[in-house]
Amino acid sequence: xxxxxxFLRGINLGRRRLKMEVxxxxxxxxxxxxxxxxxxxxxxxxASKVADDRKLVQQIQTHLKKALGYEVDTFVRTRxxxxxxxxxxxxxxxxxxxxxxxxxAGFLHEPPSAAQAKQLVACRTEVDEFCVEGREYxxxxxxxxxxxxxxxxxAMKAVRLPTSSMRNLTTVxxxxxxxxxxxx
Numbered sequence: 001x002x003x004x005x006x007f008l009r010g011i012n013l014g015r016r017r018l019k020m021e022v023x024x025x026x027x028x029x030x031x032x033x034x035x036x037x038x039x040x041x042x043x044x045x046x047a048s049k050v051a052d053d054r055k056l057v058q059q060i061q062t063h064l065k066k067a068l069g070y071e072v073d074t075f076v077r078t079r080x081x082x083x084x085x086x087x088x089x090x091x092x093x094x095x096x097x098x099x100x101x102x103x104x105a106g107f108l109h110e111p112p113s114a115a116q117a118k119q120l121v122a123c124r125t126e127v128d129e130f131c132v133e134g135r136e137y138x139x140x141x142x143x144x145x146x147x148x149x150x151x152x153x154x155a156m157k158a159v160r161l162p163t164s165s166m167r168n169l170t171t172v173x174x175x176x177x178x179x180x181x182x183x184x
Contacts, residue, residue, distance in 0.1 A: 001047045003034065003179055005082050006060055007107050009073035009165035011042030016070065026067050030059060038175050042072075043167070045178055053078070057109070075107035075165050079179045086169070086176035090131035090138040102145055103169040106137045108162055119159040125150055139166070 010016055011023070020037040023044060027035045032046035050056050053076040064072040077085070085105050095101055112120065117132040124130060128150040129140040141148050150156055167175075 001033065001049055002051055003045065003047045003079040004053070004056065005077050005079075005175055006042075006044040006046070006056070007075040007077070007165045007167060008042030008044065008060075008064075009075070009163065011072065012040050016068075018068070026064060027060075029067075030063050036178065038178060039171065041167075041171075042165070043171070043175055045175065073163050073165060075109065077107065079176075082172065082179075083176045085136055086173040088133065088136075088138070088169075090133065091129060091140045095129070095140055095142075098142075100142065102141045104139045104141070104145070104166045105169050105172050106139065106161075106164040106166045108135045108137070108164045110162070111135050112137070112161065116159055116161060119155070120161065123150055123153065123155045123159065125153075137161075137164070138169070 006027075008023075011018055020040055023042075024035045024037055027044055027046055032048050034045070034047040036045045037043060038045060048056060050059070056076045057074050060074045060076070061072060064074070088105075089096060091103065096103065111117075111134050112132060117137075120130045120132060120137060127142040128148055131138040131140075
């Protein structure tokens with residue numbers, strides 16, 4: 001049975017506080033198996049007979065809205081897709097190995113248009129750098145991420161990037177390591 005990760009946007013931010021055992025229960029209600037959560041920020045690992053990630057996204061979003069009373073943007077990736085993101089090296093080796101730098105992976109429903117990808121990469125600053133690969137984009141931040149001003153910049157706003165959910169690449173690597181060795 002295929003294994004997946006659902007990256008839920010905005011879980012445990014602001015007023016959206018949800019215990020992970022409740023989230024696991026909601027996923028089990030959808031007949032998912034091997035359900036586990038990873039840290040309290042909306043990372044759900046599961047197995048499902050459904051092999052279409054678009055159907056899974058719709059199923060999860062519909063069920064969570066009904067159960068929680070609010071929309072939860074959901075981004076689903078297969079075990080192999082998560083492993084590829086975890087193994088990715090989107091920036092220069094020196095930048096990736098610098099302990100003061102942080103890399104985030106942003107998950108999108110669809111790949112951005114060529115124009116959006118080009119605009120996002122062009123938002124590079126002295127401290128911020130971007131890379132786009134398929135349905136993911138990567139953000140290298142050379143300072144503390146909360147100190148970066150790039151997301152408020154006019155250039156970034158002009159990109160009109162679709163809704164996404166970002167995770168620290170270290171977290172993605174830890175999630176990838178959680179899958180059972182036999183998982184698809």
